[in-house]
Amino acid sequence: MASSTDLSRINESSDTGKQQNRVVAEEEWLQKWEANNIGFHNEQGHPLLKKHLDLLLNGRSGLRIFFPLCGKAVEMKWLADMGHNVIGVEFSEQALKDFFTEQNLSYSEESIPEISKAKVFKSTSGNISLYCCSIYDLSSKIAGKFDGIWDRGALVAVNPCDRERYANLMLSLMDKNCSYLLATVSYDPNKYKGLKGSATSS
Numbered sequence: 001m002a003s004s005t006d007l008s009r010i011n012e013s014s015d016t017g018k019q020q021n022r023v024v025a026e027e028e029w030l031q032k033w034e035a036n037n038i039g040f041h042n043e044q045g046h047p048l049l050k051k052h053l054d055l056l057l058n059g060r061s062g063l064r065i066f067f068p069l070c071g072k073a074v075e076m077k078w079l080a081d082m083g084h085n086v087i088g089v090e091f092s093e094q095a096l097k098d099f100f101t102e103q104n105l106s107y108s109e110e111s112i113p114e115i116s117k118a119k120v121f122k123s124t125s126g127n128i129s130l131y132c133c134s135i136y137d138l139s140s141k142i143a144g145k146f147d148g149i150w151d152r153g154a155l156v157a158v159n160p161c162d163r164e165r166y167a168n169l170m171l172s173l174m175d176k177n178c179s180y181l182l183a184t185v186s187y188d189p190n191k192y193k194g195l196k197g198s199a200t201s202s
């Protein structure tokens, strides 16, 4: 699990060659969702979250748990069913609507006065709120602070040039006793061209 100190020291020394300049634009992500080219989505949920759930929850109940770059991660439903409040952010409206439909959850949508053209989708039960906007438009003033963060397919999907900005934003969203559970990958970027950026921490 990453501590806040680890987060602010994301080491990109292994991101050599093409990876360092990799930029995936919003439009490319939206096209992936439209074409159902979403190999990153795991219908079974992520085994590492199940395995390390205790580290995230640390015996606490009724937490506010954040899913950055959430896609339609089924783990959001798991945690909401356990009685936690789940907050996600994702710029594909299709992903968020698919999440509610596939999980058989009714929802409403509201605009967000602080962010032009953004929306928040809220489950009727009230414990899932998914912001449809760029993560860089969010702040603790808008979304509050979090007790737990499940970061899977988020830090690794952030363009390397934005990683420091991302890390600073995440630090600003963490409440005092926040647990940050990070699933990341480490590989030789010269041998693999994928959307997931290798991210190691020192």
Ligand SMILES: C[S@@+](CC[C@H](N)C(=O)[O-])C[C@H]1O[C@@H](n2cnc3c(N)ncnc32)[C@H](O)[C@@H]1O
Pocket (backbone or CB within 6 Å): 029, 030, 040, 041, 042, 068, 069, 070, 071, 072, 073, 089, 090, 091, 092, 095, 133, 134, 135, 136, 152, 153, 154, 157
């Ligand atoms: C690799 S996928 C991971 C999705 C999810 N975390 C999961 O585990 O299935 C990354 C997601 O982040 C979204 N995304 C990428 N950059 C974003 C940004 N700046 N703000 C909001 N969403 C973003 C993409 O549309 C995509 O759905």
